[in-house]
Structure formats: structure tokens, C-alpha cells
Amino acid sequence: MPTRLLLGNESLAQGAIDAGLSGAYAYPGTPSTEITAYVLRSHQAAMGNVICAWTANEKTALEAALGMSYGGKRAMASMKHVGLNVAADPFINSAISGCHGGLIVNVADDPSMHSSQNEQDSRVYLDLAMMPCIEPADQQEAYRAPALAFALSETYRIPVMIRLTTRLCHSRATVTVGQPSRRNDFSYPEDPKRFILLPALARKSYAKLLDRQADFIRESEASPFTEYLEGTDFSTGIMACGTAYHYVREIVGDDCPHPILKIGQYPLPNALIERMMSACDRILVFEDGYPYLEGKLRGLPVRTSPTIHGRLTGHLPRTGELNPGHVAKAFGIESPILNAASAVPSPRPPALCPGCPHGDTCNALNAVLRSGDANGRVFSDIGCYTLSAMPPYESVDTCVEMGASITMAKGASQAGLHPAVALIGDSTFTHSGMTGLLDCINENANVTVVIVDNLTIAMTGGQTSSANHRLAEICTGLGVDPAHIRIITPLPNKHDENVEVLQQEIAHTGPSIIIAVRECIQTARRSRPKGGSS
Amino acid sequence: MKRNLILAGVGGQGLLALAAVIGEAARSLKLHVLQAEVHGMAQRGGVVQSHLRYSDQPIHSALVKEGTADLVLSLEPMEALRYMPMLAPGGAVVANVVAFKNIPHYPEEAAIEREIRLLPNYRLINAVDLAKEAGAIQATNMVMLGAGAPFLALPIEALETGIRTVFSDKAEAVIETNLRAFQLGFEASESAR
Numbered sequence: 266m267p268t269r270l271l272l273g274n275e276s277l278a279q280g281a282i283d284a285g286l287s288g289a290y291a292y293p294g295t296p297s298t299e300i301t302a303y304v305l306r307s308h309q310a311a312m313g314n315v316i317c318a319w320t321a322n323e324k325t326a327l328e329a330a331l332g333m334s335y336g337g338k339r340a341m342a343s344m345k346h347v348g349l350n351v352a353a354d355p356f357i358n359s360a361i362s363g364c365h366g367g368l369i370v371n372v373a374d375d376p377s378m379h380s381s382q383n384e385q386d387s388r389v390y391l392d393l394a395m396m397p398c399i400e401p402a403d404q405q406e407a408y409r410a411p412a413l414a415f416a417l418s419e420t421y422r423i424p425v426m427i428r429l430t431t432r433l434c435h436s437r438a439t440v441t442v443g444q445p446s447r448r449n450d451f452s453y454p455e456d457p458k459r460f461i462l463l464p465a466l467a468r469k470s471y472a473k474l475l476d477r478q479a480d481f482i483r484e485s486e487a488s489p490f491t492e493y494l495e496g497t498d499f500s501t502g503i504m505a506c507g508t509a510y511h512y513v514r515e516i517v518g519d520d521c522p523h524p525i526l527k528i529g530q531y532p533l534p535n536a537l538i539e540r541m542m543s544a545c546d547r548i549l550v551f552e553d554g555y556p557y558l559e560g561k562l563r564g565l566p567v568r569t570s571p572t573i574h575g576r577l578t579g580h581l582p583r584t585g586e587l588n589p590g591h592v593a594k595a596f597g598i599e600s601p602i603l604n605a606a607s608a609v610p611s612p613r614p615p616a617l618c619p620g621c622p623h624g625d626t627c628n629a630l631n632a633v634l635r636s637g638d639a640n641g642r643v644f645s646d647i648g649c650y651t652l653s654a655m656p657p658y659e660s661v662d663t664c665v666e667m668g669a670s671i672t673m674a675k676g677a678s679q680a681g682l683h684p685a686v687a688l689i690g691d692s693t694f695t696h697s698g699m700t701g702l703l704d705c706i707n708e709n710a711n712v713t714v715v716i717v718d719n720l721t722i723a724m725t726g727g728q729t730s731s732a733n734h735r736l737a738e739i740c741t742g743l744g745v746d747p748a749h750i751r752i753i754t755p756l757p758n759k760h761d762e763n764v765e766v767l768q769q770e771i772a773h774t775g776p777s778i779i780i781a782v783r784e785c786i787q788t789a790r791r792s793r794p795k796g797g798s799s
Numbered sequence: 800m801k802r803n804l805i806l807a808g809v810g811g812q813g814l815l816a817l818a819a820v821i822g823e824a825a826r827s828l829k830l831h832v833l834q835a836e837v838h839g840m841a842q843r844g845g846v847v848q849s850h851l852r853y854s855d856q857p858i859h860s861a862l863v864k865e866g867t868a869d870l871v872l873s874l875e876p877m878e879a880l881r882y883m884p885m886l887a888p889g890g891a892v893v894a895n896v897v898a899f900k901n902i903p904h905y906p907e908e909a910a911i912e913r914e915i916r917l918l919p920n921y922r923l924i925n926a927v928d929l930a931k932e933a934g935a936i937q938a939t940n941m942v943m944l945g946a947g948a949p950f951l952a953l954p955i956e957a958l959e960t961g962i963r964t965v966f967s968d969k970a971e972a973v974i975e976t977n978l979r980a981f982q983l984g985f986e987a988s989e990s991a992r
């Protein structure tokens with residue numbers, strides 16, 4: 266069998282291609298991006314006519330995957346954890362309608378917030394959607410997960426989530442790759458009415474989903490990713506979810522005296538949990554992300570026997586990703602005396618690349634809004650331009666979630682703030698800025714929207730932007746007065762004109778748009794288009 | 800045989816290619832390999848590091864435990880000092896001496912060197928000069944691969960094959976430059992002993 270050194274994300278993508286994938290849709294987001302980037306550059310996927318696309322946002326990605334599944338084919342949508350917030354509506358409702366061809370929702374969590382604004386744990390969504398989930402523990406399992414998930418999905422006609430975390434997504438290991446299997450032919454769902462979620466029909470589908478829960482639990486108990494390893498010392502039983510299992514193995518070695526329950530599939534394998542709870546005096550819980558399992562074990566009213574130790578009891582840190590040091594400490598293993606940390610290094614936060622077009626836009630914004638009496642505020646969105654929150658620019662005042670720039674600026678202007686400026690990238694504008702702009706137009710809100718069009722999705726590595734050079738047309742179509750759609754070129758030698766345009770549009774009462782067009786210097790440097798950040 | 804490495808640098812310096820070559824070399828020798836890397840936002844000129852572990856026995860964690868790194872191999876002097884608590888007793892630090900200054904308050908370079916020179920096991924290399932000598936400043940990462948090679952417990956040929964594999968989509972001249980850079984780094988490191 267051939268072996269390859271693959272990232273967890275690449276292993277999963279190759280596993281999906283080999284498992285008969287027909288369609289992969291995604292909006293990029295660290296740490297999920299390389300899944301789709303891999304499918305895009307896969308020769309095997311291209312030869313098999315696998316449809317693969319960067320979509321406008323995560324919701325459109327998941328809906329397209331659901332549609333492909335309706336046609337009987339195996340599909341997947343991939344996103345980062347906060348992307349699931351955007352796709353929550355199709356996520357939860359597709360569990361009720363069910364799917365036809367196998368449907369996978371890949372969600373990559375980012376504990377420790379390496380590249381995110383929060384560390385939400387996607388497993389919590391399982392309680393809302395009541396769909397099964399597979400959590401691979403390593404790259405080889407990430408390769409096997411899609412085949413397992415597609416089979417589960419087609420047995421029960423239910424979408425299946427695959428939960429990943431940053432360390433697995435972005436770690437490489439030697440992976441043994443298997444034989445590709447056949448892709449499904451087109452077919453219609455045998456019971457198409459279940460895709461009509463009118464209340465009377467939805468109630469039936471919901472009842473069926475509830476009935477299926479017992480089957481899902483049995484599947485988790487029998488899953489090849491779940492394992493109960495016997496022990497002889499019952500003073501402590503160990504439960505470990507996903508990658509946490511390997512941190513435990515690293516510390517306890519191969520001959521651990523305690524029983525270990527490795528959990529790789531949800532809903533939680535109740536019978537195995539019950540078995541360990543009744544056999545052991547204490548349960549030590551290892552999981553990356555929220556204390557999801559630990560909270561459920563504890564129950565309400567709080568269960569007193571056996572004792573449960575984990576993130577909620579201070580035996581492991583409450584926040585942040587696990588590492589072998591934390592796990593050793595939870596086992597009471599003293600850490601050796603370490604070399605002292607050096608006081609010399611200064612922090613080196615990420616920054617705009619030298620010569621970045623966003624830098625010139627921010628200089629113009631600063632000239633207008635950060636000088637004299639600075640009543641104005643800049644409501645930013647998420648993208649490379651958010652880095653201008655840091656010195657030397659310090660140009661923006663907010664960054665909450667994708668799309669929030671235009672809508673927050675609108676609300677703030679209606680509260681009395683002026684000038685209210687929104688700063689948003691081309692991709693974020695098409696992701697979730699356009700709808701907010703429509704609100705501004707309908708309410709004649711007094712906001713100035715600066716769209717920084719660097720012709721790509723730069724922050725995640727230069728993927729194709731859905732805006733595709735059509736921002737002025739989109740804004741005109743939505744109803745912005747063409748006299749107040751201005752195009753500028755963010756270059757140092759255009760600074761004075763750009764400042765003047767900003768001043769004019771801020772002085773205009775009502776919505777106005779300034780589109781700052783200049784390509785990202787990183788993508789400009791690369792001649793051919795590229796899929797991902799690897 | 801087991802090695803725990805911390806690879807350090809700044810976004811854009813070619814750290815991931817360096818990690819990929821070592822990983823490929825270890826894989827080609829049928830060793831167990833685990834390598835954690837940084838993607839995304841930090842790559843915009845921020846701190847980038849990679850944990851790389853390989854062994855003839857199964858290994859589980861992709862992350863190196865504090866106090867167990869056999870080598871901190873750094874493309875930048877200040878970045879080397881960031882990982883002192885990771886270093887095992889007697890572990891080696893191999894660093895490029897050419898600073899990458901993209902922050903307003905970069906520490907005094909002499910202070911950095913002084914601190915590295917206090918370590919029991921270090922090698923300081925001017926990787927930029929050697930990369931230029933090899934033919935391309937972009938090959939600085941391969942100079943540092945060569946400089947770290949004496950500590951990797953991998954045969955030189957396996958590393959050279961790793962370079963060929965990782966750069967297989969590049970022109971032969973580019974591969975040759977990288978191999979030359981690797982060789983120059985190795986020689987400089989051995990004579991800096």
C-alpha cells in the first residue's frame with residue numbers, strides 16, 4: 266500500500282475522493298482550507314469530474330452539497346467552526362429532511378484561537394441537530410472517516426458531521442492510502458416529500474429523527490473509531506475524544522494499567538461510558554475544545570460518584586488546546602526543570618505585507634478620521650485589512666464577525682454616530698455584506714462603505730473571490746446611487762485624491778460606496794491561481 | 800532512535816518547505832513521522848513554528864513536550880530564543896544570525912547572540928551569505944537545513960532525496976541551487992563546531 270506524508274486536512278480530502286466523492290463545496294477558513302484546496306488540485310478528482318468550488322459562504326456551500334445529495338451523489342461541505350454559525354440553518358434542518366446520497370459536513374474547530382475570534386466547540390451543535398458525528402484521532406483515521414461517514418449517512422439518510430481540530434488539520438503524518446471506490450450514479454430520493462419541511466411533514470420527519478437516536482448511539486458504540494481498552498487499575502478510568510487520545514497515549518505509554526475509552530463517534534457511546542463509570546472510582550476526561558463530554562458525565566444534579574476530573578475541575582486548563590504537558594500534569598507527572606524562558610524576544614504579531622494595498626487605504630482613512638477632532642469610527646470586517654487594527658495603522662475600531670461592518674455602521678449611525686465608515690473586503694462583501702448594504706439602501710442610512718477589493722481571499726491564502734471584479738455592478742444593482750459609487754486606486758501617489766474622495770462621500774448624506782481596487786501583492790506575485798495556503 | 804525538533808522562523812521564510820524536506824527524508828526511511836505546522840493568519844509576517852518528531856518506534860503526539868526538544872533550528876536569531884523552555888537538557892540550537900526586522904522594537908542583536916552563546920550546544924550561521932553564494936537568497940532555508948543536519952540523525956543522502964522530492968515541480972537549476980545551499984550550510988555548521 267502506498268504511503269504519503271499528508272496533513273490531516275489532506276488525508277480527509279484524499280479519503281473522501283477515494284470514497285466516491287462527487288461534489289465538494291466550501292468557503293475558506295483556517296484551519297479547514299486545505300481540505301478543499303486539496304480536492305481542487307487533485308488530478309484524481311479532476312479525472313473523476315468531481316465538482317469542487319469555493320462558494321460565496323458556508324451556508325451556500327452546505328445547501329449545494331445537500332442538493333447534490335438529493336441527486337443521489339456523495340457530497341461534502343467544509344468550513345471552520347464559525348462557518349457553522351453561518352450554515353447553522355441548513356445544518357439543523359437537513360438533519361430533519363435527511364439526505365439521499367451520502368452527505369458530510371466537515372467542521373474544523375480552532376481551540377486556542379490560533380486564527381479565529383473564538384474557540385467554540387462544534388460538538389455543541391450536535392445537540393441541536395441530533396445528527397451523528399465522527400471525530401478522527403489522527404491522520405490515518407481522517408483518511409478513513411469519509412468512507413465511514415458516507416456509509417452511515419446513506420444507511421440512515423442523515424448528514425454526518427466530521428469534527429476536526431487545528432492540530433489534526435495542520436499536522437502531517439505518514440498515511441496509507443487505499444483503493445478508490447465507485448461514485449454513485451444520479452438518482453431521485455425514494456421519498457421526496459421528506460424534503461418539504463412544512464410543519465405537518467416536518468413533525469413526522471422530526472419524530473423519525475428522534476427514533477433514530479438509539480440507532481446512532483449503537484453505531485457510535487460499534488464504531489471502528491471507538492474503543493474500550495481494558496485495564497487492571499480501576500482507581501482511574503480515562504476517557505479521551507479524538508486527538509486527545511494520542512496525547513494520553515504519549516504520556517501513559519502502551520501498557521497503561523487504567524481502562525481507556527477512546528471516543529471517535531457521536532452521539533456519545535452511552536453503554537461504554539456507563540460501563541466505565543460503574544467500574545472506576547474516578548474518571549479523567551481529555552477532550553480538545555469545550556468540556557462537552559465532561560459536562561454530560563457530570564449531569565444535573567451534579568453526579569458525585571465516580572469523581573470526574575477534567576477541564577471543569579482545574580485538572581486541565583479550562584480554555585485552549587491540549588498538549589502533552591497538560592496531559593502529563595493531569596496524571597500527576599511532575600514536569601522536569603525547564604530552561605528559563607528568554608526575556609529577549611519581542612512579540613512578532615502578524616502584519617500587513619510591505620506594499621499591501623490595504624495599507625494605502627488605511628493611510629487615507631487615517632488622514633480623514635484619525636486627525637483633528639476624531640468623532641468618526643471605522644467598523645471593520647474580517648480579512649487581512651483587520652490587521653490594520655495594530656500599530657502602525659490603528660485604523661479600525663471593531664471586528665466582530667463576517668458581515669458585521671456595514672450593519673454595525675448602519676446601527677451606529679442611526680444611534681447618532683458620524684462619520685460611520687464600514688471597511689470590508691471583496692470576499693467578505695459577497696459572503697455576508699451585500700444583504701446588509703441592502704438594508705442601508707432601504708433605510709437611506711448615512712454610512713460610507715469602503716470595499717477593499719484586492720481581487721482575492723487573501724487572509725486564507727489567495728482563493729478565488731466570488732466578487733470577481735463586479736463590485737460596482739453589484740452595488741448598482743442593489744440600488745446605490747451610481748454617483749456615490751467611487752473607485753479609487755490605493756497607491757501612495759494617489760493618497761491626496763483618495764483622501765478627497767473619502768471626504769466627499771462622508772459629506773454625502775445617505776449610503777455611499779468607495780471601492781479601492783488593487784491586487785494583493787502575494788497573489789500578484791504568483792502567476793497562476795492557487796487553491797490554498799499550504 | 801527518536802528526534803524531537805522545533806523549527807522556528809517568520810512567515811514567508813520558507814519554514815514549511817524546510818519541515819517538509821526533513822519529514823520526507825524520515826518517511827522515506829520508513830520512520831514514524833509527525834509534524835505540526837502553522838497555517839493561516841500567522842503566516843502574514845508573524846511567528847511561525849513547526850514541531851517535528853520522528854522515531855523508529857510509534858509516536859503519538861505531534862506536539863513536542865516542553866523540555867524535550869533535541870534541536871531548535873531557527874531561520875532567524877530572535878526566534879530561536881523564543882523556544883528555550885522547549886529545549887531538552889543538552890539540546891542544540893542552530894540559528895541563522897541574520898535578523899528579520901519587521902517589528903518596531905527589535906531587540907539589540909548583540910544581546911540575542913550573547914544569550915545564544917551562553918548555551919552549551921549552539922551553532923550560529925550566516926545563512927543569507929551562504930544562500931547568495933549558492934545562487935539564490937531564497938535558498939536560505941536549505942542552508943539552515945544543512946546547518947541542522949548534523950543533529951538530525953538522518954543520512955545526508957536521505958535529506959538530499961527529500962530536497963528533490965519536495966522541489967520536484969521546480970526546474971532542475973532550482974533544485975541544484977537548493978542542494979548547493981544545503982551542502983554549504985552543512986560544511987559551515989561542521990566547521991562552526
Ligand SMILES: Cc1ncc(C[n+]2csc(CCOP(=O)(O)OP(=O)(O)O)c2C)c(N)n1
Nearest residue numbers: 294348647648649690691692693722723724
Ligand atoms: C464565518 C467565517 N468564515 C470564514 C472565516 C475565515 N476568514 C476570515 S477573513 C476571510 C476572508 C477575507 O477575505 P476578504 O474580505 O476578501 O479580505 P482579504 O483577506 O482578501 O483582505 C476568511 C475566509 C471567518 N473568520 N468567519
Ligand code: SF4
Nearest residue numbers: 618621649723785786
Ligand atoms: S496577503 Fe495580500 S492582502 Fe494580505 S496583507 Fe499581504 S498583500 Fe495585503
